[in-house]
Amino acid sequence: VHTPDWSQVPLPHWWDEQIPLERAITDIPTMLAIQELRFLHGYLRDHFQGRGAVVDLGTFLGAGAAAMASGLRANPRLVAHDHIVHSYDSFEWNNLVNWWKGPLVVGGAPAQLNPQENFAFAAQQNVAPWRDLIQIHEGWVDAQTWSGDPIEFLMVDIMKSRQTTRDVLLGFFTCLQPEISMVYHQDYKFLNTAFIHLSMYRLRHHFLPVYSLPVNALVFRCIRPVSREDALQASDFDDFTIQEMHDAFSYSAYLMQQDYAAIQHYIDVAHLDAFLDCIVYLPLEYRQRAAAEPLFWARLERIFGIDVAGLIKPGVAG
Numbered sequence: 001v002h003t004p005d006w007s008q009v010p011l012p013h014w015w016d017e018q019i020p021l022e023r024a025i026t027d028i029p030t031m032l033a034i035q036e037l038r039f040l041h042g043y044l045r046d047h048f049q050g051r052g053a054v055v056d057l058g059t060f061l062g063a064g065a066a067a068m069a070s071g072l073r074a075n076p077r078l079v080a081h082d083h084i085v086h087s088y089d090s091f092e093w094n095n096l097v098n099w100w101k102g103p104l105v106v107g108g109a110p111a112q113l114n115p116q117e118n119f120a121f122a123a124q125q126n127v128a129p130w131r132d133l134i135q136i137h138e139g140w141v142d143a144q145t146w147s148g149d150p151i152e153f154l155m156v157d158i159m160k161s162r163q164t165t166r167d168v169l170l171g172f173f174t175c176l177q178p179e180i181s182m183v184y185h186q187d188y189k190f191l192n193t194a195f196i197h198l199s200m201y202r203l204r205h206h207f208l209p210v211y212s213l214p215v216n217a218l219v220f221r222c223i224r225p226v227s228r229e230d231a232l233q234a235s236d237f238d239d240f241t242i243q244e245m246h247d248a249f250s251y252s253a254y255l256m257q258q259d260y261a262a263i264q265h266y267i268d269v270a271h272l273d274a275f276l277d278c279i280v281y282l283p284l285e286y287r288q289r290a291a292a293e294p295l296f297w298a299r300l301e302r303i304f305g306i307d308v309a310g311l312i313k314p315g316v317a318g
């Protein structure tokens, strides 16, 4: 298994300070941290080789796409400058986004969106300065969404469910090229995205983590092709044993050892989610096995500080 020894790799934290971003980018409301915008801009400017597509999964209001597009525009290696950012979103103001309480600004002016309202127009207006470099694709992403062309830079910010995880692995990860392609896993250090940890554990021989951002993201280089079978196996969540889930989250903790102490509670929630997902979705026989797992209950009790087992175990077993 290729794992980083961060202590031996003094990572250049070039995204911390040295990347100037245009106001038109930083004015766009976003769920990304400023270091992430700097990273996206800086990576596309300084490291993108033009050997595959740039894909942004989860446009939201366009900030990440704008940071990437401005990086492409400033990239001196791109002679033809014919690379664009393909940015995808369902653009439904649903539960995935309406928890967000940041200021909503569309084209520089305050705006308001109602439940279920389509907000593609807001993203389009926000990325207008990079119109020639960003193609916005509206709709629910599934395994057929992508053309199948090679992808060099894949920004993943939509892996919020089992189905989407499977679709992204099948439709996009299978188009990554060894030693060339990068996956920016925006939610790696966030809670409620258990599927990222489980799937990246099963794909650990295919990806080398190369950048660890101070918040949210871990960035991987593809080192082996991901076949359709690999993608299916990595997203067969019914097939994970309790022990493999523990192993997966231990592996994640190891990859994030630099800042694990600060974000451990997020990862605990993701770990817990992985278990609860099993409890909810799995057949009774498997649920009973999970319920009999002492580590599982000890973990719940440590996180919540209450006797969770006493509260829900009878229902689970029954």
Ligand SMILES: C[S@@+](CC[C@H](N)C(=O)[O-])C[C@H]1O[C@@H](n2cnc3c(N)ncnc32)[C@H](O)[C@@H]1O
Binding pocket: 029, 030, 031, 032, 057, 058, 059, 060, 061, 062, 063, 064, 065, 088, 089, 090, 091, 092, 096, 097, 139, 140, 141, 142, 157, 158, 159, 160, 164
């Ligand atoms: C965390 S936000 C993305 C933030 C964005 N990267 C930025 O620059 O601010 C996640 C977005 O993914 C979209 N989304 C989630 N699951 C999706 C799916 N399966 N297909 C299409 N869009 C999806 C949501 O509508 C939401 O706008």
